[in-house]
Amino acid sequence: MPCSIGGLVAGSVRVSCVTEIKPGYPASRVQWSRDMASEHVDVLIVGAGISGVGAAYHLQERCPGKSFAILEAREDLGGTWDLFRYPGIRSDSDMHTLGFRFKPWTEAKAIADGPSILSYIRRTAREEGIEDKIRLNHRVVSAQWSTPESLWTVEAERTDTGESVRFTCGFLSMCSGYYRYDEGYSPEFPGRERFRGEVIHPQHWPEDLDYAGKRVVVIGSGATAVTLIPAMAEKAAHVTMLQRSPTYIIAAPEEDPIANALRRVLPEKTAYSIVRWKNVLLQMLVYRLSKRRPGFVRNALRKGAVRALPDGYDVDKHFNPKYDPWDQRLCLIPDGDLFETISAGRADVVTDRIATFTETGVQLESGRELDADIIVTATGLNIQLFGGITLTVDGEPVDFARTVAYKGIMLSGVPNFAFAFGYTNSSWTLKVGLLCEHFCRLLSHMDEYGFAHVRPELDDPAMPTKPLLDFAAGYVQRAIDEIPRQGVRGPWQMTMNYTVDAEVLRNGPVTDPGLRFSGAVPVAV
């Protein structure tokens, strides 16, 4: 059933209170939100990355009566795919699963470069009429929920003018990604100030960096490092990947011959849907096999590396991690490009620890020295959920670390609040698409029964919990005390399985004993 019409109201918003104001709730805040000039939408989406654009598409398709806007802190849309500009920037999952379900990926390369992904997101926003709903240069800083008004009051700052702006909305949909945009993670390296060359973090890549003919040391072993190294090695004198410990690397074809063949004989949408399912199942198979038979997968990955690297190469030292496959994200290399670059002698891998930076490079704990003109610190991201905003619910600040995620989409005790957090063991957007579908079904249900707010409430407060991100990677561990938790059973568990999620989020009921619906729909006058 379609959602009811909710208008966009510019100017003063007045609402009829449908429940009593809680004792102790500051009356001044109620007055404030009534009287301030603000703009009202039914749903306010925060973030215009791939998730925000997808959320907007689902809303306008499935809840055509709902008004919405997207607030985006940056001066352009695209999120990750606009921010990262380092050489070779690309996806590390295939675009048939990273792409939107509703918008076939039609390019020949399944592992796509950053600019192609950005233009796909831009094209989708333009063709689906979403572009006009995006307010660029709007960084959301806080949101205050009022139960009496069934309303979020959202404060944003204009990143271009410094002005403060206010919005009110019935629902807040956080599509703000999972890491800090202003600062990548860089550990303190001893002697860093001594180094006379340039030190660069991939998140802040200087547009004019000239590395032709230079010696480059890339610190790190994750997705960014393995992407950068073959790309930089094309022009650099030599590139060294300096890692403390190895990562699992899996080579996969950059182009998917099945996808490209099917597209020639089948309608675009049919071909896309078949390939998407093929890849979903393949990703699930690799993940499940890694969990059930880690020794088998470890061996297979090791053999792949041995075959691709020169005879006698120390694969066990550089490419055979201590942890099991998929305890941390597997790194994909298209057409084995990293192995090829190493085999050609244009790059090498050093597994060691940094003792200190020196004037001319890096000195290692083994005593070895690496000379460098440029050091790239591919040392990761700083996790930040919910765009760094502060939330209050009826005057009480929300401590995210004390909340428990409901179906991976809402937080216990926080009404009318949804977030888009995708898979870490598969393509991010596969899950986000399902979350968007579920969110629209929830809105329709509320309209059908006249509910104004919905709040997840832990039915068993004694249920054991664990961090929302149950992942061993360093960047996750650094943030573990600040992020929400998850339970040990549904609907409080963060599922990482597409077929289970499809059943629950696409086909399962939207009502649940863990959800409290209340309030009548407020009337804007």
Ligand SMILES: Cc1cc2nc3c(=O)[nH]c(=O)nc-3n(C[C@H](O)[C@H](O)[C@H](O)COP(=O)(O)OP(=O)(O)OC[C@H]3O[C@@H](n4cnc5c(N)ncnc54)[C@H](O)[C@@H]3O)c2cc1C
């Ligand atoms: C280099 C790199 C490569 C990756 N490759 C893959 C891959 O191949 N496959 C995969 O599945 N995943 C990959 N990921 C993970 C990737 O981030 C997600 O797949 C996806 O791009 C996330 O999209 P998103 O829209 O949820 O978040 P983002 O792309 O991070 O976009 C979030 C948006 O929200 C905005 N925002 C944040 N806070 C606020 C605020 N307070 N107010 C207003 N706006 C705000 C940001 O400016 C940004 O535009 C990669 C990540 C990185 C860093």
